[in-house]
Amino acid sequence: MNGGLTYTERMRRHFPWITLVSALLLVGMTDINFLSPENLLNLATDIVPLLVMAVGMTLVIYIGSIDLSSQSIANMATVLTTISLPALGVGSGLLVIAAGLLFGAISGVVTARLKVPSFISTLAVGGIALSVGQFASGQQALHMDAEQRKHAFGWIMGTTAGIPHELIVALAIVAVAWFIQNRMTAGRTFKAIGAAEPVVVASGIRVERYKILAFALSGMFAAIAGLMFSVRLSGGSPTLAEGFLLPAIVAVLVGGTPLTGGVGGVTNTLIGTMIVAVVRSSMLYLNIPATGQQIFFGLVLIVAIATTIDRSKLRIVK
Amino acid sequence: MNQFLAMENFRKWIPLLVLIGLALFFTAVNPNFLSFRNFARIAISASPALMVAVGVTFVILMGSIDLSMEGTVAVCAVLFALMLNALGGSIAGWGWMAIPGTLFVGAILGAINGLIHVQLKIPSFMASLSLGFVGIGLSLLITGGNRIQIEDPIFRSLLTLRIGGFALMSYAALAALLIAWFIQDNTTIGRNFYAIGGGEDLARSSGLNVGKLRITGFVVAGIFFALGAIFAVARLGIAETETGRNFMFVSVTSVVVGGTALRGGSGGVWNTLVGVLIVNVIGNGMVVIGLPDYFQDGVLGLLVIAAVYLSTDRRSLSFVK
Numbered sequence: 199m200n201g202g203l204t205y206t207e208r209m210r211r212h213f214p215w216i217t218l219v220s221a222l223l224l225v226g227m228t229d230i231n232f233l234s235p236e237n238l239l240n241l242a243t244d245i246v247p248l249l250v251m252a253v254g255m256t257l258v259i260y261i262g263s264i265d266l267s268s269q270s271i272a273n274m275a276t277v278l279t280t281i282s283l284p285a286l287g288v289g290s291g292l293l294v295i296a297a298g299l300l301f302g303a304i305s306g307v308v309t310a311r312l313k314v315p316s317f318i319s320t321l322a323v324g325g326i327a328l329s330v331g332q333f334a335s336g337q338q339a340l341h342m343d344a345e346q347r348k349h350a351f352g353w354i355m356g357t358t359a360g361i362p363h364e365l366i367v368a369l370a371i372v373a374v375a376w377f378i379q380n381r382m383t384a385g386r387t388f389k390a391i392g393a394a395e396p397v398v399v400a401s402g403i404r405v406e407r408y409k410i411l412a413f414a415l416s417g418m419f420a421a422i423a424g425l426m427f428s429v430r431l432s433g434g435s436p437t438l439a440e441g442f443l444l445p446a447i448v449a450v451l452v453g454g455t456p457l458t459g460g461v462g463g464v465t466n467t468l469i470g471t472m473i474v475a476v477v478r479s480s481m482l483y484l485n486i487p488a489t490g491q492q493i494f495f496g497l498v499l500i501v502a503i504a505t506t507i508d509r510s511k512l513r514i515v516k
Numbered sequence: 517m518n519q520f521l522a523m524e525n526f527r528k529w530i531p532l533l534v535l536i537g538l539a540l541f542f543t544a545v546n547p548n549f550l551s552f553r554n555f556a557r558i559a560i561s562a563s564p565a566l567m568v569a570v571g572v573t574f575v576i577l578m579g580s581i582d583l584s585m586e587g588t589v590a591v592c593a594v595l596f597a598l599m600l601n602a603l604g605g606s607i608a609g610w611g612w613m614a615i616p617g618t619l620f621v622g623a624i625l626g627a628i629n630g631l632i633h634v635q636l637k638i639p640s641f642m643a644s645l646s647l648g649f650v651g652i653g654l655s656l657l658i659t660g661g662n663r664i665q666i667e668d669p670i671f672r673s674l675l676t677l678r679i680g681g682f683a684l685m686s687y688a689a690l691a692a693l694l695i696a697w698f699i700q701d702n703t704t705i706g707r708n709f710y711a712i713g714g715g716e717d718l719a720r721s722s723g724l725n726v727g728k729l730r731i732t733g734f735v736v737a738g739i740f741f742a743l744g745a746i747f748a749v750a751r752l753g754i755a756e757t758e759t760g761r762n763f764m765f766v767s768v769t770s771v772v773v774g775g776t777a778l779r780g781g782s783g784g785v786w787n788t789l790v791g792v793l794i795v796n797v798i799g800n801g802m803v804v805i806g807l808p809d810y811f812q813d814g815v816l817g818l819l820v821i822a823a824v825y826l827s828t829d830r831r832s833l834s835f836v837k
Contacts, residue, residue, distance in 0.1 A: 264642070314824040315778060317581070317641045318768070322817035325765055329814030337810060444649045457642060489661075492653030499646040504636040516579050516640060516780075 210506075214454045214469045221473060225480040232483065239361070245475040246368040247272070247427040249468070251442055252449040253375045254419025256467040257412045259450050260379070261391040262459030262511075263309060263316035265413065267324035268420035269443040271301050274331035275424025276434030280340040288350040294425045295418055301327055302417020306410030320413075331436035339435040342428070351429040364426065371422065375464045378415070388412055392459025448495050448502065449474045456506035530826070531775045531790045538794060542801035549804045556682050560675065562796040563689035564748040566789065569767040569774075570696045571740030573788045574733050576771055577700075579713045579780025580633065580640035582737050583764055585744075587651020588625045590760035592618050592745035594655045597664040597755035600671070607671045618742045625651065626738020630731030644734075648764070655757045663756040666749060674750035685747055692743055696785045705732055713780025769816045770795045773823045794819075 226233040251268050258265040275294045282290035301323055308319040348355075356363050379385035387408045390398045399405050423442070428434040453470020455462025474495075481491055542549040568585050575582040599614035600607070607615075625647070633643040666672070674685040700706040708729050711719040720726050744763070749755045774791025776783025798819075799812050 266645075308821050308825075312821065312825045313828055314821060317583075318772070318778065318820060318824060321765060321768070322820040325813040325817030325820075329811055329817070332810035332813075333808070457639065487657070489653050489656035493650050493657065494653075496646045496648075496650035496653060499649070500632055500636070500638065500643060503638050503642055503646075507638065509637055512637070512639070516581075 211454070214452065214466055214473070217452070218469055218473050218476065221476045221480070225476060225483060229483060232480070239365070241475050241479055242472070243362045243365050244479075245471055246364050247423040247430070247439070248442060248445055248449065248474070249368055249471045250371055250426060251420050251423035252446045252453075252467050252471050253372055253464055254416040254423070255446050256450050256453075256455055256462070256464055257375070257379070257388060257419075258316070258416045259455050259457065260459050260463060261388050261409060261412050262395070262457075263409070263412075264447075264457070265302075265305065265320045265416045265420075266317055266443065267301065267305055267320040267327060268416065268423075268446060269439055269441075270324035270327040270331070271298055271417055271420040272424030272427065272439035272442060273436050274301075274327045274334075275421040276428035276431075276438040277331045277335040277340065277436055278434070279425050279428045280342055280434035281334055283342055283346050283350060287346070290350065291425055294421050298418040298421020298424075299414050300417070302420070303410055303414040305417065306413030309413065310406040310409040316413075328436065335434065335436050337436065339433060339438075341433040344432070347429065347432055354426065354429050364430070367426070371419070372464060372468055375415075375419070379464050384408060384411055389460060389463075392461075394460075444492065444495050444499070445474050445478075448499050451499060451502040451506060454506065456508055457503050458508040458511045460508070460511075527826075528775065531773065531787060531794065534773075535790055535794050535797065538797050538801065542797070542804060545805045549801055552681055554800065554804070556678070556686075558793070558796050558800050559686040560683050560751060561800070562792050563683075563685045564744045564751060565763070565766055565770065565796065566689050566792045567692060567740050567744035567747060568763050569770040569788045569792050570693060570785050571737035571744065572767050573696075573771050573776055573783070573785055574700070574706075574709055574740075575640070575737045576776055576778060577709045577713045577780055577783065578730060578733050579716070579778075580730065580733070581768070581778070582626075582629065582644045582734060583641055583768070584625070584629055584644040584648035584651060585741050585763045585767055586760040587648035587653075587655070588622060588738060588741040588760070589745040589748065589763050590655035590757045591625065591651045591658075592622050592742040593749050593755040593759040594658050594664065594757070595621050596742075596746055596749060597666055598658070600666060600668065601664070606668045608668075611668065611671075615746065618746055619739050622738040622740075622742025622745070623735050624738070626735040626741070627731060629738065630734030633734070634727045634730050652757060652760065655760070659756060661757070663754045666753050666755065671750060672753060674747070675753075685750055689747065692740070693785060693789060696740065699736065700784055705729070705736075709733055710781055713782075715781070765813065765816065766795060769820050772827075773819055775823075775827065777827050778824060779828075 222233065231237060251272060255265055255268055275298060278294050278297055279290050282293050286293060305320045305323045308314050309316045354363055354367055387403060391405055391408060395405065424439055427439055449470040450467050452473050453462060453466035455466050478491060548554065568589065572582050572585065596614050596618040599617050600611045603610040603613055605611060629644050629647050632638060633640045674688065675683050677684040679687065708724055711724060712726055712729060716726060745759065748759050770791035771788050772778060773794050774787035776787045795816060798815060802811060803809055
């Protein structure tokens with residue numbers, strides 16, 4: 199099975215978790231408290247909204263496209279959750295998920311059917327989502343009623359046996375995404391599209407439908423990320439999720455899903471997100487200002503793309 | 517065949533017709549739109565945007581894209597303000613050196629962008645997006661999140677000095693547009709951008725050094741981004757990280773709406789002028805007829821999709837990522 203792969207290619211698969219372990223050990227050496235179960239649990243819980251967004255992003259990058267609208271959709275989701283909470287209760291969650299699916303599907307239709315490159319189509323749909331968020335919120339920060347929040351989403355906030363429910367929900371979401379990716383026809387088709395789209399087209403598979411589905415799912419996961427973020431912060435605003443896009447893309451690529459798609463996947467992104475989390479908090483430990491993070495992650499992104507991208511799929515790099 | 521050519525000829529004029537149609541529409545809803553003062557206002561808000569959009573036009577002509585403008589503009593704006601203030605604070609003194617200095621910074625940032633894209637063989641949208649993030653972080657690091665005031669009245673005359681009703685800035689932007697036009701139509705580099713955009717294989721086999729040309733394109737773009745940054749600072753009198761905000765979406769929209777094809781090879785800086793005017797007329801017109809300005813992003817989003825859809829020849833595309 200692995201006969202056709204060179205040594206480096208086989209090693210490459212293991213890079214993400216090796217990176218994670220060495221990062222953990224490196225920070226652990228400077229401060230052993232960093233490796234305490236309590237701290238690691240906090241670390242993981244803190245990153246939950248980012249993880250959910252990155253998982254959605256994975257499906258789109260998996261087919262070789264990109265979704266730049268995730269952050270705007272998450273922003274919109276925080277606003278919609280907060281507004282609809284008094285009227286719909288827990289149903290506001292369903293509303294937000296539906297909105298995410300819809301916006302993602304629009305990106306998908308524009309990309310697959312109208313043949314607009316995904317970085318433009320998702321940028322445009324992100325603009326629309328931004329407008330909806332600003333319109334719905336009246337450009338203000340909104341707050342949830344504590345009682346209503348507890349009644350509708352209290353189940354996300356608590357802890358059981360010391361494990362925050364948020365983390366459990368997030369892992370369940372990852373599991374669902376993993377199931378879609380590995381055990382359903384759709385997921386297998388995503389992989390095929392990412393690996394060699396012309397072949398899939400020639401096999402008579404309706405590629406456009408699957409592409410639209412991938413974008414719709416990405417929109418949905420972004421909306422869920424926004425939903426969980428607004429429940430955590432007990433409110434919403436059209437700029438609440440600002441700063442999510444870069445770490446989400448970094449998490450996917452550092453995890454080992456290349457920009458050209460076809461390999462990697464949801465579990466890779468789980469590891470990638472944890473790498474981002476460790477790097478982030480270790481920077482706090484090392485007293486590096488938050489602005490330094492953005493520079494660092496931007497550079498990491500370039501390195502991650504350069505080392506993982508499959509150049510045989512890009513005859514001409516535009 | 518003749519019918520096809522006629523259709524192509526007609527298509528070329530669509531952006532201009534849209535611009536005229538929009539102006540007529542806003543005038544019909546509120547006659548105040550059609551006033552000299554309002555046009556002067558549109559010209560001021562369009563000047564920085566025009567420079568950034570013209571810059572990215574060169575890159576799009578080659579079939580690549582540059583999404584780093586928010587970071588590049590932020591870095592250039594902040595460094596310009598710091599240089600100007602450090603060199604005495606006045607354009608009349610040594611402060612004028614800040615202008616070539618900033619253009620140089622823009623060129624360097626563009627060169628880094630181009631080198632990463634070409635040498636590491638990373639698709640340009642991702643290379644430039646990453647560098648844009650780095651730029652925003654860099655400008656935050658330089659300013660510590662603060663604003664830098666520019667009080668030099670001579671520099672501010674770009675906004676305050678009016679000639680025939682229009683701000684000096686608008687004339688300066690027009691002059692820069694003419695230079696861009698000259699680069700595009702009358703220099704070898706400009707013609708080669710079209711050659712790469714029209715078909716890279718062909719350009720390569722004709723003996724063009726495509727990699728070097730691509731990097732040059734990004735450098736030219738960086739210089740125009742820096743010009744945009746200077747105008748943006750002149751317009752508000754302050755330089756901060758926020759100066760770069762929203763330039764990415766607005767400038768890419770302008771180029772595309774003006775009729776320059778994303779696949780490269782067709783369109784140009786005059787298309788971009790029309791595109792920038794369309795975007796700014798929509799922004800201004802929505803305020804004039806009493807719509808809140810936050811609808812603008814949504815309207816522009818729809819416009820981009822429509823423009824790319826109309827300008828794409830789908831028969832020639834096998835698949836799009």
